[in-house]
Amino acid sequence: MPPRRGQSNQSNQGSIWFIRFFAFVWNSFLIIIIGSLFTKSGTSPHWGMILFMIPFVAVGVFMTVMSFRPKMLLGIPDNVSGVPTLEYEGKSGAKHELKPSSTPAKNLGLSVFFCLFWNGIVGAFVYFVIRDWMQGHHQWFLILFLIPFVLIGLLILYGVFHSFLSLFNPRTSLSLSSNMLKPGQDVTVRWSFKGNAERIENLKITLQGREEAVYTRGTSTYTDKNVFMTIPIFETKSKSTLKKGSASLKLPDGIMPSFEAQHNKIIWSIHVQGEIPKWPDIQDEYNISIFPLGQNEIRAIKDSEKFTGRLGFNKHEDGDVDEDEDDDSEGGYAGNSFKRR
Amino acid sequence: MLEIVLKDDKKRFLPFEVIEGKIKYDLSRPSNEITVDLVWTTMGKGTTDNYRADSSVISTMGSNRGEGNFRLNAPAGPYSFSGKLISIIWMISCGTENDKEIAEKEIVISPVGREVVV
DSSP states (O other): OOOOSOSOOOHHHHHHHHHHHHHHHHHHHHHHHHHHHHHOTTSOOOHHHHHHHHHHHHHHHHHHHHHTOHHHHHTOOSOTTSSOOGGGTOSTTOOEEOOOSSOHHHHHHHHHHHHHHHHHHHHHHHHHHHHHHHTTOOOHHHHHHHHHHHHHHHHHHHHHHHHHHHTTSOEEEEEESOSOBOTTOEEEEEEEEESOGGGOOEEEEEEEEEEEEEEEETTEEEEEEEEEEEEEEEEEOOHHHHSEEEEEEEOOTTOOOOEEOSSEEEEEEEEEEEEOTTSOOEEEEEEEOBOOOOHHHHHHHHHHHHHHOTTOTTSOOOSOSOOOSSOOTTSSSTTOOOBOO | OEEEEEGGGOOEEOTTOEEEEEEEEEOSSOOSEEEEEEEEEEEESSOOOEEEEEEEEEEOTTOSEEEEEEEEEOOSOOOOEEOSSEEEEEEEEEEEGGGSSEEEEEEEEOTTSSOEEO
16 A cells, blocks of 8 residues: 655655765765875875866865755755745735846856866866877777767857856846735836846847656656746837836736745746847846735635636535536636747 | 545635545554545656645544544645646545555645646
8 A cells, every 4th residue: 555645755864865975985085086196105296187186076075065955955945835935035015126046157157167077077088198199099999989078078168158258248137016926916027237238139028837847767867847838028129118117917817826846846937038149148037936825815716606606616526526617728717818838 | 444525525625725524434453543634746747745734633532433524724725736747636635543544535726616727
């Protein structure tokens, strides 16, 4: 008989301790290897080897830090009930400055780290191949084997360059008239750009809802995403209205509020896309929380249901849970105007 | 054997609504109590997440056979949901001590009268 559902996931503790143990073993090996480079009597340290070890040390430090921040490492939300709470959203109803889910500087830092790690390892092999080549040993098989890795390294290097150029893009600032967003609510979205916004040729602001599912196959973890709704908020090519402005947005009734569990999420986000000719485009994402309806709104639905019976709560159940006949594929009340992907 | 019987055979509830029902039991092994939980669980492509939103305990008084009432409070959310990757399923789940015998009944918690479909 399968275990009952509804208990907290207990497997996390095992994963956390495995990561801590792995970080300990990794770092122990590194200390032994680096120590041996310095303690060989009568020889100076091999600086090429020390440089080669830098990415491995960085990984060791990263694992150590993250093993003591397990929630961040395993993506465990603070709020296991899955429903967003106001503690994380500030004062209820207040004007709400949004923070981008990533910044150009953060993207650059990550791409530089990955570039150093990848090209550090590949570079060491390339160094040995070149050294052998100059000594007359032509290792054709190793050269052919390394070509795809070098090409990937060059692509990563291009990514670093791209991220660097993005640093000089105009910076978006986005705010909402309320931080307590609920299905059916009207909200004003305000935006402004710092920097040379004249370079932007086309600005598009959209609200997007997507599902995210994290799953494990073998030893790898994958995240699948599916955008289920895109609502246009604003689009312009006019330079005069582009730099600063506001637009109103009506959240459709009957939409699914934000949901965040450890492996499954419903994420709502506002996307700002600015096209800049011959330059990396602006691609900013701002996650927002859409809350479930409160008791007053539910009471209003209940009262209206007493008279109309439209939602079928008072119908006699025939044993079939999903029995609705008027299958409205928009997933909510009638009269919503939104675009689905 | 455990059987979950919901009041008026109702299976669709609004958030914040009180879910009432009774557990009929005819146990093969004695159990002092039966725990009734209101839980959500995810189904679909992702690894399963679940959460117990409310719980109620029925005392059997040592009897192997009988029935007991329960009351559970539906929370604000999440709503019952059906997507391409994720489904969120609400259910009433009950079990004896050490979960030797269990029973589950799927319900819908949503303000739109059915699961939110995308």
